[in-house]
Amino acid sequence: MTNPILVEVTRGALVESIHRGSFAIMDASGALRLALGDIESPVYSRSSLKPMQAMPLVESGAADAFGLSDEEVALACASHSGEPMHTTRVAAWLARIGLGEGDLACGAHASRYEPVAEAMIRRGEKPTRLFNNCSGKHTGFLTVARHWDIATKGYEQPNHPVQRAVATSLSELCDAGELPFGIDGCAAPNFATSLTQFARAAARMAAPDKLEMQRAKAARRIVTAMVAHPELVSGTGRVCAILMRASKGRAAIKAGAEGFYAGWIPETGLGIAIKIDDGAGRAAETVIAALLDTLKLLDGSHAAQVILRAPVLNTRGDVVGERRPSSALANLRLV
Amino acid sequence: MTNPILVEVTRGALVESIHRGSFAIMDASGALRLALGDIESPVYSRSSLKPMQAMPLVESGAADAFGLSDEEVALACASHSGEPMHTTRVAAWLARIGLGEGDLACGAHASRYEPVAEAMIRRGEKPTRLFNNCSGKHTGFLTVARHWDIATKGYEQPNHPVQRAVATSLSELCDAGELPFGIDGCAAPNFATSLTQFARAAARMAAPDKLEMQRAKAARRIVTAMVAHPELVSGTGRVCAILMRASKGRAAIKAGAEGFYAGWIPETGLGIAIKIDDGAGRAAETVIAALLDTLKLLDGSHAAQVILRAPVLNTRGDVVGERRPSSALANLRLV
Numbered sequence: 001m002t003n004p005i006l007v008e009v010t011r012g013a014l015v016e017s018i019h020r021g022s023f024a025i026m027d028a029s030g031a032l033r034l035a036l037g038d039i040e041s042p043v044y045s046r047s048s049l050k051p052m053q054a055m056p057l058v059e060s061g062a063a064d065a066f067g068l069s070d071e072e073v074a075l076a077c078a079s080h081s082g083e084p085m086h087t088t089r090v091a092a093w094l095a096r097i098g099l100g101e102g103d104l105a106c107g108a109h110a111s112r113y114e115p116v117a118e119a120m121i122r123r124g125e126k127p128t129r130l131f132n133n134c135s136g137k138h139t140g141f142l143t144v145a146r147h148w149d150i151a152t153k154g155y156e157q158p159n160h161p162v163q164r165a166v167a168t169s170l171s172e173l174c175d176a177g178e179l180p181f182g183i184d185g186c187a188a189p190n191f192a193t194s195l196t197q198f199a200r201a202a203a204r205m206a207a208p209d210k211l212e213m214q215r216a217k218a219a220r221r222i223v224t225a226m227v228a229h230p231e232l233v234s235g236t237g238r239v240c241a242i243l244m245r246a247s248k249g250r251a252a253i254k255a256g257a258e259g260f261y262a263g264w265i266p267e268t269g270l271g272i273a274i275k276i277d278d279g280a281g282r283a284a285e286t287v288i289a290a291l292l293d294t295l296k297l298l299d300g301s302h303a304a305q306v307i308l309r310a311p312v313l314n315t316r317g318d319v320v321g322e323r324r325p326s327s328a329l330a331n332l333r334l335v
Numbered sequence: 336m337t338n339p340i341l342v343e344v345t346r347g348a349l350v351e352s353i354h355r356g357s358f359a360i361m362d363a364s365g366a367l368r369l370a371l372g373d374i375e376s377p378v379y380s381r382s383s384l385k386p387m388q389a390m391p392l393v394e395s396g397a398a399d400a401f402g403l404s405d406e407e408v409a410l411a412c413a414s415h416s417g418e419p420m421h422t423t424r425v426a427a428w429l430a431r432i433g434l435g436e437g438d439l440a441c442g443a444h445a446s447r448y449e450p451v452a453e454a455m456i457r458r459g460e461k462p463t464r465l466f467n468n469c470s471g472k473h474t475g476f477l478t479v480a481r482h483w484d485i486a487t488k489g490y491e492q493p494n495h496p497v498q499r500a501v502a503t504s505l506s507e508l509c510d511a512g513e514l515p516f517g518i519d520g521c522a523a524p525n526f527a528t529s530l531t532q533f534a535r536a537a538a539r540m541a542a543p544d545k546l547e548m549q550r551a552k553a554a555r556r557i558v559t560a561m562v563a564h565p566e567l568v569s570g571t572g573r574v575c576a577i578l579m580r581a582s583k584g585r586a587a588i589k590a591g592a593e594g595f596y597a598g599w600i601p602e603t604g605l606g607i608a609i610k611i612d613d614g615a616g617r618a619a620e621t622v623i624a625a626l627l628d629t630l631k632l633l634d635g636s637h638a639a640q641v642i643l644r645a646p647v648l649n650t651r652g653d654v655v656g657e658r659r660p661s662s663a664l665a666n667l668r669l670v
Contacts, residue, residue, distance in 0.1 A: 122459070182656065185649045258352050
């Protein structure tokens with residue numbers, strides 16, 4: 001099936017580019033409440049999977065054993081910008097579990113926060129692996145391995161007990177069997193699910209009452225930590241942080257690479273999974289904003305509204321077009 | 336109509352993202368030689384239009400009057416990286432027409448060549464408008480205005496004689512009437528054409544024998560200048576430069592923003608126009624490489640082959656997937 005056009009990018013009087021995609025919104029009972037497009041094919045959720053990948057960290061007791069703060073739990077779910085608030089916390093957490101930057105299996109990349117990236121260039125500093133946007137997730141994996149007192153080396157390998165625990169927990173949360181996986185940008189496995197499977201897992205995390213006690217507690221803690229620390233999950237001025245703040249604590253959301261976006265809505269027990277066919281992050285941002293708006297979870301703040309309908313600027317700062325939800329996203333209602 | 340999938344991006348065993356699009360290859364007689372998808376709707380060609388936008392510069396006699404080198408003509412067609420080879424030449428050219436950086440209507444942005452961008456950050460230097468990838472095109476516009484001895488201020492306005500000359504020349508080259516326009520990233524008008532109109536104009540520039548003498552001479556000079564100076568048209572290590580070099584001087588190609596790509600093939604008199612629906616430059620690169628390969632214009636160099644089938648790497652440098660032409664691009668032949 002061909003997915004519907006969800007986002008249009010205009011310039012002057014013409015639509016210059018379009019983005020097709022699909023999404024599913026489910027509740028914790030597994031009922032599909034709203035959807036468009038193909039929601040059954042397996043897709044990688046990339047960094048949107050991090051809150052699920054953090055489940056063994058909390059559920060295993062590792063988070064409590066090492067006295068993790070909610071800020072650290074939020075960092076385990078983060079695609080962070082590599083600002084000092086992120087890197088110093090990850091470094092301290094690593095030290096607390098007796099490890100260091102060299103134990104992280106992810107590669108290094110520059111800070112995504114321009115003032116930090118530029119300051120480092122001025123000082124001639126090379127980014128370390130702490131700056132990898134996934135360094136919190138990896139530190140979470142290492143924390144589980146330390147808690148279980150098993151080898152930390154190879155913790156990112158698909159057959160390592162930590163990754164097996166992630167796979168099992170995810171499969172159970174989304175009522176799936178063995179899930180296919182690819183290797184993510186940070187070298188850890190990323191499991192593919194359908195959008196219905198992902199949204200179901202997110203809904204169960206958002207409204208975990210029917211889950212087994214330890215798992216329910218873990219889910220509640222993870223979603224609460226994300227909502228409480230939007231900038232730790234992403235960074236200063238990032239879309240995830242802006243939209244979470246605009247929801248006034250009512251939504252946890254998480255971007256993934258290649259056009260994935262996910263949401264956890266505790267008050268209504270809903271889970272959201274979005275995939276843009278072509279992998280465009282800009283379109284996934286428009287769709288998550290539109291769905292939060294549909295669910296009446298966005299305030300009227302300028303910061304949120306310019307994500308929903310984003311001006312396209314030229315290099316002089318003039319508005320020359322806009323990125324907007326397509327008509328397919330208008331007048332949607334939950335069933 | 337829904338355009339076909341032209342490019343697939345894989346991760347592990349799954350296709351993670353897809354790119355739909357369309358393209359037209361025409362010859363100078365106006366015959367369609369190869370095409371897929373919607374080739375009749377108006378689309379912006381963005382920076383792929385620069386060689387057409389440079390036509391009045393040469394055709395008006397301005398290039399000769401100011402003694403422009405082929406390097407400067409190439410820069411008029413460039414989306415350059417802001418390396419010293421670009422910025423020093425544009426600065427010298429501006430000085431020669433009695434103008435300076437402040438006369439450019441485009442905004443400033445950082446050099447796209449990382450060593451230059453980083454060195455400027457280290458030295459605390461702010462990019463000037465010379466670094467705008469379109470500064471050569473704008474200097475070309477200014478050169479025409481100086482040659483005509485008319486106001487240079489407002490040269491980027493749609494009703495300024497220079498922009499009217501661009502519109503007229505383009506309309507004639509592609510057998511169109513008045514063309515719609517939007518405002519480009521650099522503040523100049525960008526005219527929308529169908530892919531057949533664009534490819535027809537490019538073919539006529541590539542094989543200009545039937546054009547009026549001055550226009551034919553201008554087209555020949557522009558295409559020759561691009562082929563002779565691939566790095567001036569783009570920059571060190573850029574896809575345009577790599578593929579032009581891999582064609583051994585047999586193809587001029589030019590990327591545009593939002594997934595446009597264009598080609599001018601003098602030896603066969605062909606013009607190529609590609610538009611990716613979703614605006615992804617990565618996909619347009621795959622398609623132009625595939626079409627050049629179809630036309631037997633790519634050598635076997637590693638640099639060109641890894642554009643045609645591009646490995647997807649993670650932050651550690653491991654290959655985790657690939658970006659490749661879809662089956663729709665296999666076994667194509669000119670009619």
